[in-house]
Amino acid sequence: xxxxxxxxxxNPRLLQSRTNKRTAxxxxxxxxxxxxxVGNAVLFSGSAQCRRPEGRVTVHFINRDGQKITTxxxxxxxxxxxxxxxxxxxxxxxxxxxxxxxSTCHLILEQEVYDQLxxxxxEEQDMxxxxxxxxxxxxxxxxxxxxxSLEGATVRVPAGLFxxxxxxxxxxxxxx
Amino acid sequence: xxxxxxxxxxxxCPKVCIVGAGPAGFYTAQHLIKSRQDVEVDIYERLxxxxxxxxxxxxxDHPEVKNVINTFTQTAQxxxxxxxGNVNVGTDVSVKELxxxxxxxxxxxxxxxxxxxxxxxxxxxxxxxAKDFVGWYNGLPDNRKVFxxxxxxxxxxxxxxxxxxxxxxxxxPMDMLKKTDITQPALDLLAESRIRRVLxxxxxxxxxxxxxxxxxxxxxxLPDTRPEMVAADFKGIAEAVKEVPRPRKRLTELLLKTALxxxxxxxxxxxxxxxxxxxxxxxxxxxxxxxxPDLSRAAAIRLAVNxxxxxxxxxxxxxxxxxxxxxxxLVISSIGYKSxxxxxxxxxxxxxxxxxxxxxxxxxxxGVYCSGWLKTGPTGVIGTTMNNxxxxxxxxxxxxxxxxxxxxxxxxxxxxxxxLLEKRxxxxxxxxxxxxxDNEEIKRGVAMGKPREKLLSVDEMLHxxxx
Numbered sequence: 001x002x003x004x005x006x007x008x009x010x011n012p013r014l015l016q017s018r019t020n021k022r023t024a025x026x027x028x029x030x031x032x033x034x035x036x037x038v039g040n041a042v043l044f045s046g047s048a049q050c051r052r053p054e055g056r057v058t059v060h061f062i063n064r065d066g067q068k069i070t071t072x073x074x075x076x077x078x079x080x081x082x083x084x085x086x087x088x089x090x091x092x093x094x095x096x097x098x099x100x101x102x103s104t105c106h107l108i109l110e111q112e113v114y115d116q117l118x119x120x121x122x123e124e125q126d127m128x129x130x131x132x133x134x135x136x137x138x139x140x141x142x143x144x145x146x147x148x149s150l151e152g153a154t155v156r157v158p159a160g161l162f163x164x165x166x167x168x169x170x171x172x173x174x175x176x
Numbered sequence: 177x178x179x180x181x182x183x184x185x186x187x188x189c190p191k192v193c194i195v196g197a198g199p200a201g202f203y204t205a206q207h208l209i210k211s212r213q214d215v216e217v218d219i220y221e222r223l224x225x226x227x228x229x230x231x232x233x234x235x236x237d238h239p240e241v242k243n244v245i246n247t248f249t250q251t252a253q254x255x256x257x258x259x260x261g262n263v264n265v266g267t268d269v270s271v272k273e274l275x276x277x278x279x280x281x282x283x284x285x286x287x288x289x290x291x292x293x294x295x296x297x298x299x300x301x302x303x304x305x306a307k308d309f310v311g312w313y314n315g316l317p318d319n320r321k322v323f324x325x326x327x328x329x330x331x332x333x334x335x336x337x338x339x340x341x342x343x344x345x346x347x348x349p350m351d352m353l354k355k356t357d358i359t360q361p362a363l364d365l366l367a368e369s370r371i372r373r374v375l376x377x378x379x380x381x382x383x384x385x386x387x388x389x390x391x392x393x394x395x396x397x398l399p400d401t402r403p404e405m406v407a408a409d410f411k412g413i414a415e416a417v418k419e420v421p422r423p424r425k426r427l428t429e430l431l432l433k434t435a436l437x438x439x440x441x442x443x444x445x446x447x448x449x450x451x452x453x454x455x456x457x458x459x460x461x462x463x464x465x466x467x468x469p470d471l472s473r474a475a476a477i478r479l480a481v482n483x484x485x486x487x488x489x490x491x492x493x494x495x496x497x498x499x500x501x502x503x504x505x506l507v508i509s510s511i512g513y514k515s516x517x518x519x520x521x522x523x524x525x526x527x528x529x530x531x532x533x534x535x536x537x538x539x540x541x542x543g544v545y546c547s548g549w550l551k552t553g554p555t556g557v558i559g560t561t562m563n564n565x566x567x568x569x570x571x572x573x574x575x576x577x578x579x580x581x582x583x584x585x586x587x588x589x590x591x592x593x594x595x596l597l598e599k600r601x602x603x604x605x606x607x608x609x610x611x612x613x614d615n616e617e618i619k620r621g622v623a624m625g626k627p628r629e630k631l632l633s634v635d636e637m638l639h640x641x642x643x
Contacts, residue, residue, distance in 0.1 A: 091206075091207065091210070091566060092203070092559075092562045092563070092566065095243070095244050095247070095558060095559060095562065096240050096241060096243050096244070097240075097243040097246070099240030099243060100240070101238065101240035101241045101243070102241070102557070102558060102559050103559055104559050104562065122393065123390070123393075125426065126388070126389045126390040126393060126426075127390070129388070129389055129422060129423035129426055129427075130388060130423070130557065130559070132563070134422065
């Protein structure tokens with residue numbers, strides 16, 4: 001198991017700070033029903049490498065339907081944390097709850113923002129490989145943390161499969 | 177007054193029934209319930225326990241992938257959703273009876289069968305389907321048969337993620353496995369196993385391999401193992417990889433690095449100390465499983481040597497005429513799951529092994545839909561199934577809005593089904609009953625240092641559910 005993934009799963013500080021949103025899979029305890037609505041039930045974000053200093057950062061999300069949502073998160077929150085905490089209506093976002101086991105928190109960033117974020121670990125790149133509508137400035141929301149330099153950034157939720165539907169919906173294979 | 181309210185509710189509530197409580201069923205239910213405030217969804221499931229392949233397919237050492245259970249649990253606990261486990265649609269209740277009770281039926285029961293290799297000797301002892309092996313270590317009640325793991329060399333035919341999961345579970349150190357929810361019988365057998373070498377065989381070449389990079393990286397990083405590839409299999413690949421899309425490029429580069437690069441000092445040390453070996457073998461198709469002299473079990477596999485015609489994802493394997501006989505005691509065939517028809521009155525495409533449909537609407541069958549692998553075939557990760565299921569839910573909702581699906585007259589929903597089940601001696605397991613099973617498994621797991629210790633038989637599950 002990679003160091004990043006180990007950190008995501010077993011960081012005790014993180015588990016404590018997100019007590020209300022613990023995943024059953026990580027702790028083995030019964031799932032705590034979250035206060036988000038059905039269809040957007042993301043509980044726990046494992047953004048291990050984010051620190052949590054004070055200060056709010058404003059970000060804009062462009063949803064799949066083109067709607068712009070202006071919201072904010074604390075410095076150090078991941079973009080996945082923002083979606084969960086602000087209950088943004090993005091169906092299926094963050095299925096694996098920030099543990100680098102899916103690509104459903106995929107977001108498209110502006111070039112300048114993407115460039116300043118720096119190195120992307122292999123495990124994130126591996127999951128991005130499976131993302132629909134991958135671009136040169138794509139990142140997983142669970143791995144991008146808010147900082148002052150992201151103030152006012154706009155991120156785009158990529159189109160899902162249902163926006164790229166084909167007439168023949170039978171037997172087209174995706175990743176194994 | 178009370179009675180009038182009840183019948184008004186019956187008229188205005190569209191009732192949808194979903195067959196199969198795996199990711200496809202739950203994501204379809206989720207989208208329906210979220211999109212319309214009046215839809216009620218009942219999910220029927222053959223087993224007493226929900227979650228399908230998330231519980232029985234995802235490897236024990238991939239618990240993060242199982243986090244989706246949390247969102248499914250939330251859906252199941254929603255006031256407009258009900259779970260009915262231990263109900264086998266097709267034998268306990270027919271699809272026609274469901275169509276009479278509900279405004280719409282969504283078939284999401286996945287793929288219970290296997291693609292067969294279609295070669296002589298396939299049914300000899302020692303030859304198994306990957307699905308059955310995965311079901312065994314994941315505690316699927318249908319797969320309780322014990323596997324003999326006393327051979328040193330293990331062949332896996334097929335190079336998708338299921339094949340890699342099997343290889344990884346066979347070769348993982350006990351220290352890692354014993355902290356997962358792998359079943360105790362499987363753990364005990366793996367601890368005693370003599371397996372030292374696992375070869376994962378594919379018909380085509382490195383650039384057609386069906387698995388994804390995460391799983392290959394896990395093999396490369398697996399403690400106490402070293403990779404063993406055939407350098408000649410990679411001839412021309414370094415050039416060809418330059419022009420392909422990113423996912424294929426990164427995966428091929430990792431394969432090239434693992435197969436051909438001089439390892440770092442640290443990696444070399446790991447390889448020299450490794451007690452177990454794994455490798456990919458390319459351009460080989462099984463043509464026969466050869467029996468031992470007493471004809472009781474598999475003793476060797478005959479492989480046809482192929483060459484590639486064409487390039488890229490569409491390249492095909494063409495036999496060269498050359499064959500190889502390789503002694504081995506255990507063969508796992510990992511060439512695909514397969515959906516099965518559950519009702520002769522429903523259309524079924526036996527060639528593709530799916531329910532024929534257009535955007536999730538079952539052809540020639542008004543009011544019946546499908547989602548998940550039953551709709552598109554058995555490939556894709558959970559995210560693929562999510563999109564697939566949302567798609568079907570959207571088609572269903574469109575049909576409700578347009579009137580193509582008539583929801584104006586009342587339907588009894590589960591009240592039209594439970595009396596039939598009772599008459600037939602079938603007692604459904606409700607979600608709160610599953611929670612008893614869940615708690616019991618977690619409790620047993622604590623004693624073993626594992627996230628859960630799964631109950632392994634339907635009888636045991638029902639016993640806990642009823643107490």
